[in-house]
Amino acid sequence: MNDLSFDLAAAAQAAQGVLVRLSDASIGDRGVIVEVRGARGMVGGLGAEELQRRLLELGFVEGARLEVLHEGLIRHDPIAVRLDDMRVALRRRDAEDVFVLLDPPAAA
Numbered sequence: 001m002n003d004l005s006f007d008l009a010a011a012a013q014a015a016q017g018v019l020v021r022l023s024d025a026s027i028g029d030r031g032v033i034v035e036v037r038g039a040r041g042m043v044g045g046l047g048a049e050e051l052q053r054r055l056l057e058l059g060f061v062e063g064a065r066l067e068v069l070h071e072g073l074i075r076h077d078p079i080a081v082r083l084d085d086m087r088v089a090l091r092r093r094d095a096e097d098v099f100v101l102l103d104p105p106a107a108a
Contacts, residue, residue, distance in 0.1 A: 059088065069081060
């Protein structure tokens with residue numbers, strides 16, 4: 001692959017954004033929720049389906065816009081996000097079930 005095709009592929013990916021778990025996002029990251037999936041087994045006494053239901057009830061639904069606002073001091077837990085027009089804090093392990101398409105970086 002030549003340098004030009006590599007640059008075009010990288011530019012195309014950057015323009016589309018990056019899909020990440022909310023737990024892997026950094027402060028200042030913004031994006032749109034594309035999926036909430038209760039994929040893990042029992043978590044702190046909660047089944048995967050129950051955790052997914054609770055996240056949906058809090059407003060973590062597909063299409064909702066969010067921004068990561070803050071991380072706790074110890075192991076960066078919990079994280080605070082702006083979710084549409086409200087602020088929500090959740091444990092990082094619970095944020096693993098929320099998949100976000102991050103906005104592409106702003107052009108300078």
